[in-house]
Amino acid sequence: MALAIDKDGGSHGGEEHQTTTGLPSTKLAMWIFLASECLLFGALITTYVLYRGVSKTGPYPGDVFDIPYTSVSSFVLLASSLTMVMALVAAQKRDVVRMRLWLLTTALLGLTFVGGQVYEFTAFYHEGLSLSTNLFGTTFYVLTGFHGVHVTVGILMLLSLVGMSAADRLPDDAAFPVEMVGLYWHFVDIVWIIIFTVVYLIPTGPDVVR
Amino acid sequence: MADTESRFQEELGAEDLADPREALAPHREHPSAKEYIRIGVILAVLTALEVASYYVDVNTSVLIPTLFGLALVKFVLVVLWFMHLRFDDRRYARFFVMGLALAATLYLIVLISFRAFLV
Amino acid sequence: MASVTAPASRGIRRPSALTGFWSWFTSVDHKKIGLMYGFVAFFFFIVGGLEALLIRTQLSQPDNTLLSADAYNQIFTMHGVTMVFLFVMPMSAAFFNYLIPLMIGARDVAFPRLNAYSFWVFLLGGLFLYSSPFLGGMPNAGWFGYAPNSTTDPSIGMSFYAIGLLITGIASSAGAVNLAVTVINMRAPGMSLFRMPVFVWMGLVVQFLLAFSLPIITVALFELLFDRRFGTLFFNPTEGGDPILWQHLFWLFGHPEVYILVLPAFGIISDIIPVFARKPLFGYQFVVFSGIAIGFIGFGVWAHHMFAAGLGPVANTAFGVSTAIIAIPTGVKIFNWMATMHGGDLRFKTPMLFSIGTVMMFVIGGLSGVTHSIVPSDYQQTDTYYVVAHFHYVLFGGAVFGLFGGMYYWWPKVFARQLSEGLGKVHFWLMIIGFNLTFGPMHILGLAGMIRREYSYPASLGLTGWNQVASVGSFLIALSVLVFIINAVRTQMKPKGLEDEDPWDARTLEWTTSCPPPVYNFEEIPQVHALDEFWRRKYVQDEKTGTLVPVQAGSAPPHDEGHDDAGHGIHLPSPSYWPLVSAIGLPTIGYGILYSWWLVGAGALIVLIGFYGWAMEPSVAGD
Numbered sequence: 001m002a003l004a005i006d007k008d009g010g011s012h013g014g015e016e017h018q019t020t021t022g023l024p025s026t027k028l029a030m031w032i033f034l035a036s037e038c039l040l041f042g043a044l045i046t047t048y049v050l051y052r053g054v055s056k057t058g059p060y061p062g063d064v065f066d067i068p069y070t071s072v073s074s075f076v077l078l079a080s081s082l083t084m085v086m087a088l089v090a091a092q093k094r095d096v097v098r099m100r101l102w103l104l105t106t107a108l109l110g111l112t113f114v115g116g117q118v119y120e121f122t123a124f125y126h127e128g129l130s131l132s133t134n135l136f137g138t139t140f141y142v143l144t145g146f147h148g149v150h151v152t153v154g155i156l157m158l159l160s161l162v163g164m165s166a167a168d169r170l171p172d173d174a175a176f177p178v179e180m181v182g183l184y185w186h187f188v189d190i191v192w193i194i195i196f197t198v199v200y201l202i203p204t205g206p207d208v209v210r
Numbered sequence: 211m212a213d214t215e216s217r218f219q220e221e222l223g224a225e226d227l228a229d230p231r232e233a234l235a236p237h238r239e240h241p242s243a244k245e246y247i248r249i250g251v252i253l254a255v256l257t258a259l260e261v262a263s264y265y266v267d268v269n270t271s272v273l274i275p276t277l278f279g280l281a282l283v284k285f286v287l288v289v290l291w292f293m294h295l296r297f298d299d300r301r302y303a304r305f306f307v308m309g310l311a312l313a314a315t316l317y318l319i320v321l322i323s324f325r326a327f328l329v
Numbered sequence: 330m331a332s333v334t335a336p337a338s339r340g341i342r343r344p345s346a347l348t349g350f351w352s353w354f355t356s357v358d359h360k361k362i363g364l365m366y367g368f369v370a371f372f373f374f375i376v377g378g379l380e381a382l383l384i385r386t387q388l389s390q391p392d393n394t395l396l397s398a399d400a401y402n403q404i405f406t407m408h409g410v411t412m413v414f415l416f417v418m419p420m421s422a423a424f425f426n427y428l429i430p431l432m433i434g435a436r437d438v439a440f441p442r443l444n445a446y447s448f449w450v451f452l453l454g455g456l457f458l459y460s461s462p463f464l465g466g467m468p469n470a471g472w473f474g475y476a477p478n479s480t481t482d483p484s485i486g487m488s489f490y491a492i493g494l495l496i497t498g499i500a501s502s503a504g505a506v507n508l509a510v511t512v513i514n515m516r517a518p519g520m521s522l523f524r525m526p527v528f529v530w531m532g533l534v535v536q537f538l539l540a541f542s543l544p545i546i547t548v549a550l551f552e553l554l555f556d557r558r559f560g561t562l563f564f565n566p567t568e569g570g571d572p573i574l575w576q577h578l579f580w581l582f583g584h585p586e587v588y589i590l591v592l593p594a595f596g597i598i599s600d601i602i603p604v605f606a607r608k609p610l611f612g613y614q615f616v617v618f619s620g621i622a623i624g625f626i627g628f629g630v631w632a633h634h635m636f637a638a639g640l641g642p643v644a645n646t647a648f649g650v651s652t653a654i655i656a657i658p659t660g661v662k663i664f665n666w667m668a669t670m671h672g673g674d675l676r677f678k679t680p681m682l683f684s685i686g687t688v689m690m691f692v693i694g695g696l697s698g699v700t701h702s703i704v705p706s707d708y709q710q711t712d713t714y715y716v717v718a719h720f721h722y723v724l725f726g727g728a729v730f731g732l733f734g735g736m737y738y739w740w741p742k743v744f745a746r747q748l749s750e751g752l753g754k755v756h757f758w759l760m761i762i763g764f765n766l767t768f769g770p771m772h773i774l775g776l777a778g779m780i781r782r783e784y785s786y787p788a789s790l791g792l793t794g795w796n797q798v799a800s801v802g803s804f805l806i807a808l809s810v811l812v813f814i815i816n817a818v819r820t821q822m823k824p825k826g827l828e829d830e831d832p833w834d835a836r837t838l839e840w841t842t843s844c845p846p847p848v849y850n851f852e853e854i855p856q857v858h859a860l861d862e863f864w865r866r867k868y869v870q871d872e873k874t875g876t877l878v879p880v881q882a883g884s885a886p887p888h889d890e891g892h893d894d895a896g897h898g899i900h901l902p903s904p905s906y907w908p909l910v911s912a913i914g915l916p917t918i919g920y921g922i923l924y925s926w927w928l929v930g931a932g933a934l935i936v937l938i939g940f941y942g943w944a945m946e947p948s949v950a951g952d
Contacts, residue, residue: 019514035309040544042313054569071261082250132560197281
C-alpha cells in the first residue's frame, strides 16, 4: 500500500502518553463500550425470553432446531476465542508470522460460524419460519441476527488487522491492537454462550403454554 | 467563610483519588499459551456436557439450572482468562461488572413483572 | 520521519487549516466542536420553540381549527423529540465538550476524532428527523412513541422517529464513552476526582447514564422499526406481542434520560452559585455523592411512568417507594445550594439569577414529581396537563434555566465578549414570568381534567381561561428568547476583548487560560493543588484576621504571559475528513431502510470507507 506513514505517528495515537489512571484510554473505552453492550444484548435476550412459548402458529423451535448442527457452530466460535488468544500470545512475543496466521484462523472460524448461521436461517426460512411468521421467528432472527452482525464486524476488524500488519501499518508492538480486537471478539463469544443456552438448549416442551 | 475553605483544603488535600496507587500495583502477567489451551479444553468439555444434556431425559427443574450453571462457568472462564480480567487492573473489571450487574438486575425485574419465567 | 510523504501519494490531502470556513468541517478541536454543538442545538431550540408556540396558539381558543388533529399530533411529537434529543442533550454536550477539558486541565478529549464523529452524526441525525415533513409527514405518536399506536400508524413519520433517534443515539453513545474516558484519564497532575468541579462530576455521571441507558432504547427502536418495516410482531398484540414491553424498554431508558437532561444543569449551577456567593460550595462531597446517587437510583424508578399500565400492586408500590426515595438526594442538592448562598456575599448577576431560577423552579417541579410517587394520586394525574406542568418545571425550569445561566457565565470565556447585563436581566425576568404563566396554570388544568395531547377542547369544559393565560405566557417566553438573541448578536458585533479576563472572579481552572482559550488550551499543563484551584491562586487566608486577601502581585501569577513561541512543540491532533465522511454513511443507511436496499449498501460502504480512512490515518500528522 502506498499509504505508509511512519509508525511513530501512532495508529493508536496518544497511548504512549501518561494518563491519569495509568490505564490506556482505548482499553478503558473498550471496557465501557462492552459494559454498555451488555445492556444491548440483555434487552434482546429479555425480549426473546419474554416471548418464549407464546407463538400462536408454527413452526415452533422444536420443529426447526437442529441441535447437533448448532452445537458444531458453537464449538467453532469457542475455538475462535482460543485462536484469538493464541494470536495475542504471538503478538506479545513479536512473532508477526504466527500472529497473522492465528488472526486469519480466527477470522476463518468466525466466517464458518456466520456462514453456518446464514445456512441455518435459509433452512428455517424454507421450513416456513420468517420474521413475521410468529413471535418465535421475530425474536429468534432479530436476536441471533444482531449477534451475527457483531461477529461480522469482528471478522472485518480481524481481517483489517491482518491487512494492516501485512502492509506494515501496525506498530512494532502489535499486541495492543490485537488485544483490543480480541476483547471485542471474546465478548461476542460470551454473548453466544448465553444465546446458545437460552435459545437452543433450554427445551420448550409441551409443558410450555402456547 | 474562610474557615470553611480551609477546612476543605485540609480534608481534600489529604485525599487524592488520582493517586496512581492501583496503577503501580504489580499486574500479574497474562497467561501463557499453555494455560489458554487448558482453559480452551475445559470450555470444550463444558460445551460437550451442555450438548449432551439435550440427549438425556432430565426433569426441566434440574436441567435448566444446570444449563445456566454451565453457561455461567463458561462465561466467567472466558471473561477472566481470555479477556484476562483476572490478570488486569481491577478498574476494568469494575466498569464491566457495573454494566453486567445493571443489565441482569433491570431485565430480571422486567421479566418478573411480566411473570415470564423459563420453567 | 515519514518514509513516504502521505499527502502526495494519497491524492486527497489531509486538511491542515485550523481557521476559516472549511476548517469547521474537519476540526477535531473540542472547543470548535463544542461551539458547533451549541449553535446547532440552539437552532433546534428555536424550531422546537416555534412548534410550542403553534401548540399554544391552537389551544388558546376552544374548538380551534388552526391545526388539524393530524398536524397537531405531528407538532407536539416533534416538539418533544426536538427539545429532548436535539436541544437539551446536545446543548449539554456543547458545555461538556467545551468545558470538561478546560476544567480538568487537558488539551483535548481522549478521542478527538471520535468527538467530531459524534457531532456530525448528531447533526445529520437531527436533519434526518427534520427531513420527514418533506417526505410524507413527521413522527406523530408522541415522544415516547407508545406501541401499538407507533407500530401501526400508516404515515411514514414514526419510521423517521425510530431511525432518527437511532442515529442520534449512536452520536450520544460515542460521545459518552469518549467523555467518560476523558474525565477518568485526562486530568492534569493533582486533579484528583474530588478536586474536580461539580460540573465535571455531573458530566461523568451523565456519560455513564448515557452509556448504560442508550443501548436499551436502541433495542426498543430497532424492534419498533422492524415491526413497522419488516413485519415483525414484537408489539403486535394479536399475535401474542406485548406493547407493555415497549413501555418498559422505553422508560428503562427514559427515566435515566430525565437525569441525563437535568444533571448537566445541576453541575452548571453548582459551579455558578459559589462564584456569585463568593463562598465555596457548601458540602461539595454531598453534592457529588447525591449526584452519583441520583444516577444510580434513576435506573430504578422507570415503572412510575407506567402505573396506569396495570403492573399490579406489588410493582406499583415498589416503584412508588423508589420514586419517593430519589427525592432525597435531589433535596440534598437543593439544601446545599441554599446553604452556599446563605451568608454569602451575593452578587445578582445574570448567571446567578438564572441559577437561582433553576433552584426555585426545580423545587416546584420536584415536589409535583413526588406527588406522582403516590400511586392512587398518579392514576388521576397521568396523561393530564398536570404531568405536562411537572416535567416542564423539571426540564425547562431545571435544565433550560441552568443552561442559559451557563451561557451567560461562560460567554466571556468562549467569545471574549460579555453579554449585556441589562438585557440579560430583562431576558431572565421575562422568561421566569412567562414560564410560570405558561406552566403554572397547567397544574390546575390537569387537575381539572384536561387531557394531555388533545388538540382542542369544547368551551363548555371551562378550561379556556387558564389555557389563554398559558398561551400568553408562552409568547412571553418567546419574547425573552428574542431578547437573548438580540443580546447575543449585539454582543458579537462588538470588538473582541475583555477588560478583565476573569470577569466573575471565578474559582475553577478554565479561567486560568486566556479568553478565548488558545487551540492548545494551556501552554503548560497546570499543576492542581486543591478544589477551586484558581480561587486559591488568587486569594490566601490572612493569618492574623482569618479573612481572605488577594495574593500579592508577582508571588503567584495567575497565568504566564508572553512566550513568543507559545504553543510550538505542542502536538495536537490534526484535522480530519474521516469523521464527517463516516457520519454521512449513517443517514444514507437510514434513507435506504425506508426507500431502497441499494442506498443501504451505499451507506454501509461510506461508513466502511470512512472508518478505514480513519484507522489508516495517524491521529497526529507528521511535521
